[in-house]
Amino acid sequence: xxxxxxxxxQPTKINLVKVLGPVHVWALGVGIVLVGEFMGWNFSVEKGxxxxxxxxxWIIGLxxxxxxxxxxxxxxxxxxxxxxYTQAKHTxxxxxxxxxxxxxxxxxxxxxxxxxxxFGDLVRIAAENLGAEQGxxxxxxxxxxxxxxxxxxxxxxxxxTLTVNFLITAVAFISIIVLVxxxxxxxxxxxxxxxxxxxxxxxxxxxxxxxxxxxxxxxxYLGIEGTCQAAEEVRSCGRSLPLGTMTGMITxxxxxxxxxxxxxxxxxxxxxxxALAPLYDASLMSGSxxxxxxxxxxxxxxxxxxxxxxxxxxxxxxxxxxxxRYLPEYFAAxxxxxxxxxxxxxxxxxxxxxxxxxxxxxxVVTFSILSGLLGYTFMPINMFRFRAKWxxxxxxxxxxxxxxxxxxxxxxxxxxxxxxxxxxGFGTQLLAMMVFYVVASIWFVVFRYKYVRRGDxxxxxxxxxxxx
Amino acid sequence: xxxxxxxxxxxxxxxxxxxxxxxxxxxxxxxxxxxxELAGAEKGDWLPGNYAVEQTADGGVVLKNDSGLxxxxxxxxxxxxxxxxxxxxxxxxxxxxxxSKLGYDLQAAAEAITKRYDxxxxxxxxxxxxxxxxxxxxxxxxxxxxxxREVIAEKFGNRS
Numbered sequence: 001x002x003x004x005x006x007x008x009x010q011p012t013k014i015n016l017v018k019v020l021g022p023v024h025v026w027a028l029g030v031g032i033v034l035v036g037e038f039m040g041w042n043f044s045v046e047k048g049x050x051x052x053x054x055x056x057x058w059i060i061g062l063x064x065x066x067x068x069x070x071x072x073x074x075x076x077x078x079x080x081x082x083x084x085y086t087q088a089k090h091t092x093x094x095x096x097x098x099x100x101x102x103x104x105x106x107x108x109x110x111x112x113x114x115x116x117x118x119f120g121d122l123v124r125i126a127a128e129n130l131g132a133e134q135g136x137x138x139x140x141x142x143x144x145x146x147x148x149x150x151x152x153x154x155x156x157x158x159x160x161t162l163t164v165n166f167l168i169t170a171v172a173f174i175s176i177i178v179l180v181x182x183x184x185x186x187x188x189x190x191x192x193x194x195x196x197x198x199x200x201x202x203x204x205x206x207x208x209x210x211x212x213x214x215x216x217x218x219x220x221y222l223g224i225e226g227t228c229q230a231a232e233e234v235r236s237c238g239r240s241l242p243l244g245t246m247t248g249m250i251t252x253x254x255x256x257x258x259x260x261x262x263x264x265x266x267x268x269x270x271x272x273x274x275a276l277a278p279l280y281d282a283s284l285m286s287g288s289x290x291x292x293x294x295x296x297x298x299x300x301x302x303x304x305x306x307x308x309x310x311x312x313x314x315x316x317x318x319x320x321x322x323x324x325r326y327l328p329e330y331f332a333a334x335x336x337x338x339x340x341x342x343x344x345x346x347x348x349x350x351x352x353x354x355x356x357x358x359x360x361x362x363x364v365v366t367f368s369i370l371s372g373l374l375g376y377t378f379m380p381i382n383m384f385r386f387r388a389k390w391x392x393x394x395x396x397x398x399x400x401x402x403x404x405x406x407x408x409x410x411x412x413x414x415x416x417x418x419x420x421x422x423x424x425g426f427g428t429q430l431l432a433m434m435v436f437y438v439v440a441s442i443w444f445v446v447f448r449y450k451y452v453r454r455g456d457x458x459x460x461x462x463x464x465x466x467x468x
Numbered sequence: 469x470x471x472x473x474x475x476x477x478x479x480x481x482x483x484x485x486x487x488x489x490x491x492x493x494x495x496x497x498x499x500x501x502x503x504x505e506l507a508g509a510e511k512g513d514w515l516p517g518n519y520a521v522e523q524t525a526d527g528g529v530v531l532k533n534d535s536g537l538x539x540x541x542x543x544x545x546x547x548x549x550x551x552x553x554x555x556x557x558x559x560x561x562x563x564x565x566x567x568s569k570l571g572y573d574l575q576a577a578a579e580a581i582t583k584r585y586d587x588x589x590x591x592x593x594x595x596x597x598x599x600x601x602x603x604x605x606x607x608x609x610x611x612x613x614x615x616x617r618e619v620i621a622e623k624f625g626n627r628s
Contacts, residue, residue, distance in 0.1 A: 046585075047585065088612075092608075092609065092612045092613070092616065093611075093612025093613055093614075093615045093616030093619065094612060094615040094616070094619070095608055095611045095612040095615055096608050096609065096612040097612075099608055102490075106494065194562050194566075197560060197561075197562025197563070198562055198563060198566065199560075199563070204584070205584075205585065205587065208587045209585075209587070212585070212587060266566070267566065267570070268559075268563050268566050268567060268570075268577075270580045270581050271566075271567070271570060271572070271580060274580070281570075285566070285569055285570075325475065325478075327486065327487065327490070328478065328482075328483030328484070328486050328487050329478070329483070330480070330483050330487075331487075347487075351491065355498070360498050360499075360502070363497075363498045363499075363501055363502060364498065366501075367497065367498065374601075377601075377605065378605075381605070381609065416598070419597070419598060419601060420594065420598075423589070423593075423594055423597050423598075424587055424589060427589075427593075428593065428597075429501040430597055431593075431596070431597050431600060432497070432500055432501045432504065433497050433501065434597075434600055434601060434604060435497070436493055436494070436496070436497035437604065438604060438607075439493060440490065440493055441604075441607070441608065441611075443489060443493075445611060447486075448486065449615065450475060450476065451475045451476065451478055452475060453473065453475055454472075454473045454615075454618045454619050454621075454622040454623075455472060455473075455619065455622035455623045457619045457623075458619050458620065458623040464620065464624040465620060468616070468617060468620045468624075
């Protein structure tokens with residue numbers, strides 16, 4: 001609940017509106033992530049070969065299954081915008097919550113920047129395929145138009161935003177299935193999948209390459225945990241969030257397997273590992289105009305759906321931090337009519353666009369991956385503290401994940417392995433970016449925490465935590 | 469009951485400055501690795517099979533493998549091949565056909581194929597990096613716990 005003073009009217013208490021169902025949760029999670037199947041995952045092929053990428057895909061899939069299990073339990077109990085940020089406030093404390101909020105905002109804002117960048121490239125590719133001279137297409141007007149439309153959607157209301165996301169994500173997902181069916185059954189193309197002929201059973205870098213491939217195998221799933229940003233806007237949190245998140249995870253596992261299968265059966269791994277849009281390239285190899293157009297549309301839709309979901313999630317995390325005064329409370333306003341965190345939305349979009357236009361794609365991707373990974377590392381800590389402070393039976397949980405503490409320990413071990421992989425890929429850049437979070441933490445403790453109302457940080461109707 | 473902490477009211481200018489601080493930190497975090505030219509694993513020149521590497525007098529590099537394939541990288545970065553065939557690149561007929569469909573001729577495909585990552589790394593830096601991440605989380609948990617006790621005390625009152 002927040003004060004809003006839009007239009008100089010008397011401050012009134014306005015909440016975000018509860019209008020979303022499981023389908024919207026699915027659309028938010030899968031919408032953000034599916035672009036990773038259309039671009040990005042294939043850099044794991046460059047790191048470890050096609051088979052190495054597949055093994056990494058399975059192992060990182062296990063990491064994300066643990067993420068989804070842990071997240072579903074806590075989120076189905078903590079029904080508030082901000083997702084893991086709000087969880088951190090209740091289980092660990094303000095400084096951790098501030099950091100988790102930053103992970104979320106930066107992971108999504110950077111991912112949005114990468115989506116925008118890719119969307120521009122897809123427009124250029126289409127224009128050049130339609131006869132435009134190479135290097136003459138200025139994609140910026142198209143990118144600005146797309147970002148403006150997405151910003152308006154998000155400003156206008158969460159129901160419409162995620163309904164649109166559902167539609168375009170569904171089209172993108174179906175396009176992958178159609179491509180696989182076309183190749184598998186020879187419909188519309190005489191080309192066949194040739195995994196054996198393309199040497200897909202080999203590990204060119206051995207198991208070291210498999211480990212290195214973890215770095216980009218994350219792109220198969222990065223962002224699925226964003227479903228819990230919708231916690232305050234779903235009609236039935238205990239039902240919709242676990243249902244939407246777990247079906248989303250299943251969708252992504254299927255999409256990842258199909259994507260690998262069709263791409264590795266059509267493209268030499270040395271090419272696949274560096275391709276901008278591998279599924280689109282796989283469609284080009286079919287020679288079918290229908291498939292080429294469909295996969296171009298699917299790739300564009302996936303990039304837009306991801307940017308749309310990222311705007312939604314980054315704004316909610318930023319809004320939540322403003323509401324708690326971890327950031328300026330100016331950003332905590334809810335639109336009196338559309339019931340959206342409109343100031344947070346409007347503030348973050350130009351920043352993402354700037355990252356996209358500045359051509360900082362490599363550091364942007366590094367930052368997004370690192371921020372996501374730091375957030376996953378927090379989850380086992382979160383789960384251990386949650387179960388210790390409120391053991392099963394002490395509070396009502398919407399969902400209880402099985403086999404505790406095995407998923408939390410597995411997640412922690414896989415996070416450490418992924419840090420090693422990110423170190424192999426990014427080297428000391430990783431350390432330089434960690435400095436950002438250390439400096440931001442010190443800034444919070446020294447300059448920002450004094451504005452935080454202590455008791456207001458605990459908003460759940462739970463009993464006193466055990467041991468405190 | 470614990471005393472309720474009343475935070476100071478922050479001015480609009482103060483709020484603006486705080487938002488700017490975060491943004492500046494983010495931009496610095498993005499630009500500093502670029503400015504310092506910090507790099508991770510990079511691809512190096514490679515040939516199929518067993519190969520030897522030689523430095524030339526003019527600062528170039530020559531790679532020769534046991535099947536006679538020679539890759540020369542001149543000081544200005546120009547790459548040339550001798551005895552280049554699909555067989556020398558260990559590309560079978562299926563692979564050749566797919567490269568051709570992608571619009572790659574033998575030379576272009578060779579440039580893509582004869583680059584590989586070198587995953588050798590410095591253990592000390594890896595351990596330092598992991599220790600830094602572990603130390604960061606330890607600091608977060610400990611400092612957060614102090615703040616959390618204030619939150620709980622104000623919300624639920626001091627323990628009697």
